Amino acid sequence: MTNSLDVFLQSPTTNDFPNLERTPSSYNPLQTYDLAKGNDKHYQQQYADMYFTRLAMLKKPVEQVAAEAWDDFKIAGETAKKVDRVLAVRQGQLCWIVGTVYMEMPLKPNVLDDISKEHWIAAPPPRAKFTSPNGQDQIMLEDESGRIRLTGSFLPMQLLVTGCIVAVLGTENRDGEFDVVDLKVPDLPAQPERWGRHHSQVQGGKNNQQNGTPQAGKMAIVSGLGINGDEGDTLCVDLLLEYLLGEAAGPESQVAAANISRLLVAGNSISHGTPIPSREDVAAKKKKYGYDPTAYNAAPTERLDVLLATLLPSLPITLLPGLTDPANVSLPQQPLHPALFPHCRAYSLIPGESSQDPGWFDTATNPWQGDVDGWRVLASGGQTVDDVFKYVEGEDRIEMMESMLRWRLVAPTAPDTLWSYPFQLKDAFIISECPHVYIVGNQPKFDTAVIEGPDGQRVRLIAVPKFRDTGELILLDMENLGVEVVKFDLFQKT
Amino acid sequence: MDKFTDYLAVNVFNEQRVVSYRALSRALKVHSNLAKQMLYDFHQKQNARKASSVHATYLITGTRNPQQPAQTNGVHSQDEDSLMQSDTFMSSSAPEPDAGTGEESIPVKSIILAKEEDLEEVKNQFENITSIHIYSLEPGTINDLQILTDCNREISTKYADEDPLQTWRQYGTIQNANVKRRSMRRPPPAAAPIVPVAAPKDTIEAAEQRTAKRPPSPRMKDIGPKKKDEGKEKSPETVAPPKPGPIVSSKPETTRKFVPPKKETSDLFKSFAKAKPKKQASASSAPQTPLTEDEPMAEAEEEEQEEDFRIKISTKEEREAKAKAKKDREEQLRKMMEDEDEEMADAPPAETTAQEDEVEESKPIDRPVSRDSAADKEATVTVSGGRRRGRRRVMKKKQMKDEDGYLVTKEEPAWESFSEDEPEVKKAKPLAVNSSAAKGKKGKAGQGNIMNFFAKK
Structure with missing residues (x-):
């Protein structure tokens, strides 16, 4: 038992407690996922454009990777050749092709089924996975010309979902299926240097007062606060608040808390805020047509507002919406409206006003990317990984996150099974620059890893658990990208 | 120094309330760390005087024993289950190298809130404790720790008008020099957008x-x-x-x-x-x-x-x-x-009003109508920003006993204020004035309209 342990277990002392100053945070968000406002946002486009542009943009890098690997690949004296179009593959010829993966799964929801079938009975609850156990799933590869079915013993070892762009090596067999021997993905894109954008801006004369790169603190990451209207289950959130403010716990923790320079809230701050009620919500609700004003409960948003407003005087916050937040449901989710935060508004930018400095309270998109303390951070509310999870066997979220980065896609399954804005000229979900930190919120449990790319890229992956379930706050050291966990809990016997 | 004793005595003993260190620091405008010591002092002294007169909850910070399974339950009981589930999944069905958790050990710090009776048990779960302090004091043991939320909820409402940038320094909140806040503060939503100024x-x-x-x-x-x-x-x-x-x-x-x-x-x-x-x-x-x-x-x-x-x-x-x-x-x-x-x-003397009535009654028989219109005219309305406020003159029915012991019902002009909440009264319904005493005097009025007979009294 150290001395510091007993510091608060004694009678009031006259000595002054130090006032702590918080480590500043360098913050420079990117507007990668901002959609056009108002009338410039259209929904008439076909989703096919997304796949078309995605393939067009990612074909080149995949071809490079594949060409390097398979240029002098020989089986029985036959050299692998590149075939430009999927339909141009000839039977028995060793070749490689590039295309978009499409997963044909009987259990996958299909919008055409929804339209053509009349449902007289209640639909079954949503499935945890689309995979069917008896091998009815088919993997296809398609490009502008057509589709070819992939097969082979190599495939089940690979993590594949609809929408990812891959190159496959093999031959077409007698059944007209493509027997895959090897498979390549685009892999990690080029990674900017730390402080890269910052320095270019400094040289550009935009940001003169900050030449040096200050010693960075830590970024606190939390997701799934899950504030609902019910009272009496938010004490852990209170403890989190007090910890971040540096009021709770002992002097050591307070000093540690002062080193936290930013809070990132990765989605699902409110548990029932989505404008489209879930199946359970609909079932629970009694039939009533139209909008029912009595059903509206302002308490969760008010409480979230007060919570964040209490933190803001001390801590800058980046707030991402999530699946259950009152934002639009299709990706990219746009920032939560400032009207939801009457108390926090004073800390955010005036809407519609462009400013050089980002807001102290930054309501961001989901997914979102930006530079925090020089590092490129890519964060998402978790729907993307949750949807990939349904396509593949296994539970390893980190592996899925890694795959998504290597596919260079933030939301590979959009627009197939993930709601998405119909991008037309470009697929915004393509990762053009490799982040240093990839954060995904609302995962079942905390996990982290560092992955490396072919050109020496290093990415810290963090799966952030739901705070409501686990009480875990993740601290990311912004100097060495080390991770630690602070777990809040109540000790109660049942 | 006894200020805090008084405050705690009043709130914990007299008002039977839960006082957290934050609430105390706000109430006395002291550093939250000092408030923790105050709570401890009060807890010690009162319990020394009379055993278990004050109940405390503690906040323990440190690292837990790794092998000790988390015994915490309560709110997270469901979630523990789901966690367990995913753990078993991990071990059974995931052959992939668990890169992250495997090669580097992630330091996990635990911050646990416990009741005083559980304190020792919680302490045993910890491998290393960095700090313990009293979180709150309450008059008796509490069943559900969640009621402690009320302390913070109260703080957020009670001290809402304090400017956090100025006053929070004294509570020991971590200060941030870089905070950016717009100078023009918007009002909280409770304020109606249009207020009659x-x-x-x-x-x-x-x-x-x-x-x-x-x-x-x-x-x-x-x-x-x-x-x-x-x-x-x-x-x-x-x-x-x-x-x-x-x-x-x-x-x-x-x-x-x-x-x-x-x-x-x-x-x-x-x-x-x-x-x-x-x-x-x-x-x-x-x-x-x-x-x-x-x-x-x-x-x-x-x-x-x-x-x-x-x-x-x-x-x-x-x-x-x-x-x-x-x-x-x-x-x-x-x-x-x-x-x-x-x-x-x-107002009080009955005669004067009666006389007034008589004067008015000498007018033609369509009196109620004219009166109504007068009442309407007299209603002065201020419309400010879409909100209607004002006063109007209405006829109020008044019942009283006269000298003979009869009940007399009278109409008297009265002013009442109204706002947009109430619908505008188009016509003050002329009320029938009929009582045995007033009959002779007011017979004329009664005969004016047969509907008066059926009017609701």
Whole structure:
């Protein structure tokens, strides 16, 4: 038992407690996922454009990777050749092709089924996975010309979902299926240097007062606060608040808390805020047509507002919406409206006003990317990984996150099974620059890893658990990208 | 140093409340760390005097034993299950190298809140404890720790008007020099977007005038019953005039000639009210509340909240205009008060009103109609920003026993204030005046309309 342990277990002392100053945070968000406002946002486009542009943009890098690997690949004296179009593959010829993966799964929801079938009975609850156990799933590869079915013993070892762009090596067999021997993905894109954008801006004369790169603190990451209207289950959130403010716990923790320079809230701050009620919500609700004003409960948003407003005087916050937040449901989710935060508004930018400095309270998109303390951070509310999870066997979220980065896609399954804005000229979900930190919120449990790319890229992956379930706050050291966990809990016997 | 003992004794023992270190630090304006020590001191001393008179909860920080399974339950019981599930999944079905958790050990710090009876058990679960402090004190053991949330909820409402950037330093909150906040603060949503600006202003002045004579009462509660007693002596409608809110916009008959100038001033005020300095409002809003009796408190609150974002501009012109308007208003107010006092004096004797009635009754038979229209005309309405406020003259039915012991029902003109909440009364329904005593006198009125016979009494 150290001395510091007993510091608060004694009678009031006259000595002054130090006032702590918080480590500043360098913050420079990117507007990668901002959609056009108002009338410039259209929904008439076909989703096919997304796949078309995605393939067009990612074909080149995949071809490079594949060409390097398979240029002098020989089986029985036959050299692998590149075939430009999927339909141009000839039977028995060793070749490689590039295309978009499409997963044909009987259990996958299909919008055409929804339209053509009349449902007289209640639909079954949503499935945890689309995979069917008896091998009815088919993997296809398609490009502008057509589709070819992939097969082979190599495939089940690979993590594949609809929408990812891959190159496959093999031959077409007698059944007209493509027997895959090897498979390549685009892999990690080029990674900017730390402080890269910052320095270019400094040289550009935009940001003169900050030449040096200050010693960075830590970024606190939390997701799934899950504030609902019910009272009496938010004490852990209170403890989190007090910890971040540096009021709770002992002097050591307070000093540690002062080193936290930013809070990132990765989605699902409110548990029932989505404008489209879930199946359970609909079932629970009694039939009533139209909008029912009595059903509206302002308490969760008010409480979230007060919570964040209490933190803001001390801590800058980046707030991402999530699946259950009152934002639009299709990706990219746009920032939560400032009207939801009457108390926090004073800390955010005036809407519609462009400013050089980002807001102290930054309501961001989901997914979102930006530079925090020089590092490129890519964060998402978790729907993307949750949807990939349904396509593949296994539970390893980190592996899925890694795959998504290597596919260079933030939301590979959009627009197939993930709601998405119909991008037309470009697929915004393509990762053009490799982040240093990839954060995904609302995962079942905390996990982290560092992955490396072919050109020496290093990415810290963090799966952030739901705070409501686990009480875990993740601290990311912004100097060495080390991770630690602070777990809040109540000790109660049942 | 005994201040905190008093505070804790009052709140924990007398009021049976839960006091957290944060609540204590806010209440006494001390550093939260000092508040933790205060709680400890109080807990020790009181329990030394009388065992287990105060119950405490502790916040323990440190690292837990890795092998010790988390025994915490309660809220997270469900979640523990799901966690377990995913753990087993991990071990059974995931052959992939668990890169992250495998190669580097992630430090996990635990912050656990526990009741004092569980303290030792929790301590045993920890491998290393960095700090323990009392989180809260309460009069007895608590079943559900969640009720501690109320402390923070109370803090967020009670000290909402404190500027966190200025006052939080004393509580030991981590300061941030880089905080960016817009200078123009928006009001919290509770403030109605459109507030009748003129009315509250007058309220304040009226309040000031009155409070000069009356000793200020500290609590609204205290004054409530007293006012009621006063009101009882007079007729019910005499209580209404002191309502400060609507005075501006409405006038009794006697002051009707003032209507045009008054409207002007109120309009003037509407346009200048934004320039009103904050100090005045906060100074006078307190004495204002006792007077408002049954006037909704919300109005006072709205007023205060609106102050927050008023732009403080006062050019010379405006000041002059204001001063003039104020003078006018004061005079009118005074006059009105006098008039109303007279009216009040008149009201109780039955004869005078009866005579009045008779005078009016000498008019043609369509009397009710004309009266109605008069009543409508007399209703003065201020429409400010879409909100309708004002007073109107209505006929009120009044029942009383006369000397012979008969019940007499009379109609008397009375002023009542109304707002947009109520629908505008199109016609004050002429009420039948029939009682045995009044029959002879008022027979004419009774015969006027046969429907009166069926009218609801």
